[in-house]
């Protein structure tokens with residue numbers, strides 16, 4: 235295929251394009267003497283031509299195919315389209331067998347692709363609709379079960395603290411459970427996020443390369459440990475040694491109501507559960523944050539350094555702002571996991587039903603742990619009640635996620651990804 | 654404010670690889686010096702040794718001396734952070750901080766220096782943006798994201814960001830190679846304007862640009878791939894382009910001009 239010389243205007247617009255295309259250093263193209271800036275033209279036109287030729291040849295000169303190459307950068311796409319348009323006439327003359335119209339009569343590639351396309355489309359559509367219907371049915375079933383229990387409830391589902399769903403008459407409410415769920419998850423995140431972000435920053439920026447990859451591997455591995463292990467560890471290993479720490483907190487930080495035990499004693503507390511949860515979600519948040527920080531373009535980091543930033547200042551000006559939406563998403567994932575965590579919390583907490591801001595006393599329960607503890611012995615109403623509490627957890631998780639999304643979206647144009 | 658740069662016996666490594674060897678040259682204050690030469694000959698490397706950005710890469714190190722008004726950048730006890738506050742840099746690809754507004758981008762360096770006073774910051778933003786020939790285009794949208802500007806505007810924003818801290822030297826690594834001809838002209842005009850207050854070193858692949866903006870030119874080259882790059886000829890720009898002493902300089906320049 236012969237390469238027509240570009241008009242200067244054409245070359246100019248393409249000269250502004252990105253140089254990320256392959257084969258940027260192809261030597262065979264001669265420098266263009268008339269162009270104003272020989273270096274740019276010779277490096278940029280080559281890949282543009284290469285791409286457009288490849289597109290127009292392999293896709294049988296269909297304009298739509300070239301135009302639908304939406305992953306290419308816009309200027310490259312424009313180049314491909316214009317090239318395809320420009321070259322469509324000579325190609326159809328010299329290589330007539332390449333045009334779609336002449337391929338269609340014979341049992342070539344084109345009709346087969348069409349069949350596979352239709353098949354795939356119908357298959358995915360059926361699967362998608364089927365899945366939606368299935369989810370809808372499950373939701374309907376759960377809501378109906380919950381409804382039965384809720385209409386039998388003699389207490390107020392949202393304000394009652396006790397859980398007497400198996401009694402006659404049943405009196406139960408999610409107040410204490412929801413409170414315990416939110417409190418333990420929030421404390422867990424308050425512990426986990428700073429540590430996880432610190433670990434991620436250390437791995438991406440401070441650690442020597444070999445150590446960084448080893449640490450990254452360990453973090454990924456920890457994220458995959460099943461939660462029952464964390465629960466057992468919390469119950470058998472951490473709990474016996476944790477009272478000292480809790481007493482210390484009470485002694486020195488007792489002026490904060492959270493840590494004031496008063497006349498009572500410390501024990502298997504919400505705080506202990508939170509620490510176990512924190513350790514559990516920490517690798518998840520750290521692993522995701524590490525990915526995000528790794529994606530901060532080196533040019534931004536160098537821009538900060540070149541302004542005279544220290545490493546920490548570079549992190550503050552370039553790395554953390556860029557990674558913030560990712561860290562928020564990672565934290566939401568961690569929060570979801572902490573709120574939904576069943577077995578680890580069920581093992582650690584003593585399952586009491588009261589709302590107390592005091593996190594060091596042996597007390598507390600969460601929605602998920604209550605389901606795990608109570609489902610076996612529950613009667614019909616009891617199960618319905620547990621399902622209802624599960625739906626509350628679902629709604630809360632969803633609301634939290636929506637808030638997080640809104641927070642991220644609010645600063646979208648400043649995220650570095652919108653433009 | 655402008656500063657003389659004396660480079661002597663400068664050799665730069667990437668790990669074991671010797672990228673440039675034994676560079677000696679003196680750059681006069683308030684002048685524009687162009688670094689030209691074939692790809693891979695070490696122009697960027699030398700440029701980055703002038704504000705100690707070379708050593709940011711793992712394994713990269715430097716031998717030799719770079720004197721800024723007589724003081725060795727690589728002397729014992731010299732903090733690279735201080736060096737970089739005095740020697741500003743503009744990169745090949747415009748790299749405004751995407752999470753910051755235009756205003757915040759310009760003051761990023763000032764903030765690092767601990768300037769907090771709003772009135773002073775406002776003043777410097779206007780000054781720097783005017784200095785970078787960008788003020789009129791952005792004065793109504795200083796709180797919009799810096800990444801929302803055109804490529805040429807972004808590059809001028811980066812120049813504004815670099816000159817906001819009033820460095821003594823301004824380094825530019827192919828500042829126009831990602832830009833269209835109009836934006837390129839805007840940047841070249843800007844360089845003409847900045848030459849009265851800064852010592853400027855610019856890497857460029859564009860001969861005409863070198864001859865338009867610089868008064869001295871350094872030509873770097875290398876024998877063959879794998880060899881370190883060397884300074885071949887350093888002279889006034891008119892001499893390099895009209896009457897080069899070295900055959901290699903002549904070949905390079907004439908080869909490009911056709």
Ligand SMILES: Nc1ncnc2c1ncn2[C@@H]1O[C@H](COP(=O)(O)OP(=O)(O)OP(=O)(O)O)[C@@H](O)[C@H]1O
Pocket residue numbers: 667670672690691692693694695696697698699710882
């Ligand atoms: N980060 C790096 N790690 C290892 N080697 C490098 C690195 N950067 C550059 N080099 C090598 O150092 C040599 C000089 O590179 P440098 O980037 O300074 O060349 P240049 O003259 O700026 O080229 P260009 O005109 O293409 O920008 C080259 O051989 C290059 O491969």
Ligand SMILES: [Mg+2]
Pocket residue numbers: 696697698826856
């Ligand atoms: Mg370079």
